[in-house]
Amino acid sequence: MQRYVARANIDHYIGLLNGxxxxxxNRDTILKLLIAEEDTLSHDLEHLEFAESRAASGRQRLNHLMRLRSDFAPGTTERAQADRTVVNFEELQALLDDLCHRLRDQVNARHLQPPHPTRGFTTA
Structure with a gap:
């Protein structure tokens, strides 16, 4: 249940940051909440896949916004708003990419550790 709530909160915070x-x-506060929520997830392959899917979606949104921004003439109000939106999305994308890197490092480190000598064995 806790895993579901953490993922729902992450999706909610990302949605707010996309506005x-x-x-x-408020953006700074929500970024802090997002980072804290990401840290509550246990660090396994399933969470890495979740984070990577969110990061991939974010990259697609960012690329789409950058294409839309190029349609506005430089110096216009619309272009200035588009520039601010792209900067916000770039910051969010950097955060999502950083989460993926941290989770990937943790998953890889766990797979490289030798098994604990008493785990999986029972004594009679």
């Missing part, structure tokens, strides 16, 4: 009308103070 255009979020004041900088």
């Amino acid at each position: 255009n009308d979020l004041p900088p103070h």
Whole structure:
């Protein structure tokens, strides 16, 4: 259940951060909440796959926004808003990519550790 709640919270925070009308103070607070929620996940392959899927979706959104931004003429109000939106998405994407790297390192480290000598064995 805790895993489900953590993932739902992460998706909710990402959704909020994807909005255009979020004041900088609230954005900072939600970023902190997102990072804290990510840290509550145990670090296994399933969570890595979850994080990688969110990061891949984020990259697609960012690329789409960058293409849309190029349709606006430089110096216009619309272009300035698009620039701010792209910067916000780039910051979020960097956070998601960092999470993937940290989880990947932790999963790889766990697979490289030798098994504990008493785990899996019972004494009679």
